[in-house]
Amino acid sequence: MGQLDTSRQQGCELCVTEGGQLVVRTPKLRVIRVLDADHPGFYRVIWNDHAAEFTDLPTADRVHLMDVVAKVESLVREHLQPTKINLASLGNVVPHLHWHVIARYADDQHFPQPIWGAVQRADSKPAPEVLVALPDLDRAIAEAVAHLRT
Amino acid sequence: MGQLDTSRQQGCELCVTEGGQLVVRTPKLRVIRVLDADHPGFYRVIWNDHAAEFTDLPTADRVHLMDVVAKVESLVREHLQPTKINLASLGNVVPHLHWHVIARYADDQHFPQPIWGAVQRADSKPAPEVLVALPDLDRAIAEAVAHLRT
Numbered sequence: 277m278g279q280l281d282t283s284r285q286q287g288c289e290l291c292v293t294e295g296g297q298l299v300v301r302t303p304k305l306r307v308i309r310v311l312d313a314d315h316p317g318f319y320r321v322i323w324n325d326h327a328a329e330f331t332d333l334p335t336a337d338r339v340h341l342m343d344v345v346a347k348v349e350s351l352v353r354e355h356l357q358p359t360k361i362n363l364a365s366l367g368n369v370v371p372h373l374h375w376h377v378i379a380r381y382a383d384d385q386h387f388p389q390p391i392w393g394a395v396q397r398a399d400s401k402p403a404p405e406v407l408v409a410l411p412d413l414d415r416a417i418a419e420a421v422a423h424l425r426t
Numbered sequence: 427m428g429q430l431d432t433s434r435q436q437g438c439e440l441c442v443t444e445g446g447q448l449v450v451r452t453p454k455l456r457v458i459r460v461l462d463a464d465h466p467g468f469y470r471v472i473w474n475d476h477a478a479e480f481t482d483l484p485t486a487d488r489v490h491l492m493d494v495v496a497k498v499e500s501l502v503r504e505h506l507q508p509t510k511i512n513l514a515s516l517g518n519v520v521p522h523l524h525w526h527v528i529a530r531y532a533d534d535q536h537f538p539q540p541i542w543g544a545v546q547r548a549d550s551k552p553a554p555e556v557l558v559a560l561p562d563l564d565r566a567i568a569e570a571v572a573h574l575r576t
Contacts, residue, residue, distance in 0.1 A: 328510070329499065329503065329510075329511050330495075330496060330499060330511070330513060331496050331499045331500045331503065331511075338492070338496060339489060339492070342488070342489070342492050345480075346480060346481050346488060349479065349480060349481045350481045353479065353481065359518075360478070360479075360516075360517060360518050360521060361479050361480070361481075362514070362515070362516045362517075362518070363480060363514065363515040363516075364512070364513065364514035364515070364516070364540075365512070365513040365514070366510075366512045366513075366514070366540055367510060367512075368509075368510050368512070368530060368537055368538035368539070368540070369538045371510060380518060387518055388518035388519045389518070389542060390514075390516055390518070390540060390542040392539060392540040392542050392543040393542040393543065
């Protein structure tokens with residue numbers, strides 16, 4: 277079942293937990309789905325070893341990580357047809373390298389603000405077709421990421 | 427003097443303006459510094475041609491773009507010693523591919539929130555040594571990015 281993290285930092289949440297609902301795990305990284313009721317098409321690509329910053333990775337790992345981010349983005353676009361994709365690597369709270377890949381919709385609670393910004397329409401609910409599409413999207417991501425070359 | 431954008435979209439602000447204080451321009455992209463009084467170590471890497479999403483780029487261009495983002499991140503870390511780097515490609519307001527590279531400090535106005543989140547300490551001002559370091563950092567970024575292979 278995948279591999280243990282080879283580099284762990286004491287007290288780092290992403291060193292000791294999956295960090296969300298696991299979609300796929302490889303020796304280098306994992307993809308999880310964030311269970312966010314307001315933003316359901318929300319994935320994270322999490323580097324398994326502890327690294328704080330993108331440029332802490334060797335170039336080949338950095339390129340591989342972004343290949344996975346791009347693959348997740350492509351599949352989210354194909355399956356969920358969002359208005360926009362938001363990508364971010366922040367890590368202010370948990371400084372363990374992870375990329376957010378978020379499907380955004382023009383009528384979601386925060387659009388056009390980032391999801392960390394002020395709520396624009398508190399009553400907005402995700403479209404049912406987005407929720408229905410998630411299991412197939414999870415499977416497509418798992419399949420694609422498992423077969424990406426490192 | 428760089429090159430004109432070869433693909434422009436009517437009404438797109440980043441197709442017709444630099445989008446900030448120009449640091450360096452190459453045939454593919456440009457780096458600008460965002461003049462944000464609260465977050466002075468704030469750069470954007472903007473793709474010259476109009477593309478909305480990261481995965482609208484061919485793979486080689488995508489890899490090159492992230493090489494530039496990583497170079498900017500490395501130099502910001504070296505010159506400004508931030509607490510954390512934040513990277514993001516959002517584009518909800520201006521859907522023309524651009525990456526934010528933001529130096530974050532534990533005592534900045536928004537930390538640990540993203541800069542788009544709620545203000546945590548309204549009175550916080552950037553450290554003078556950060557402001558003083560910016561001209562040298564601009565020059566280092568201009569030099570490095572101009573010499574990166576595409």
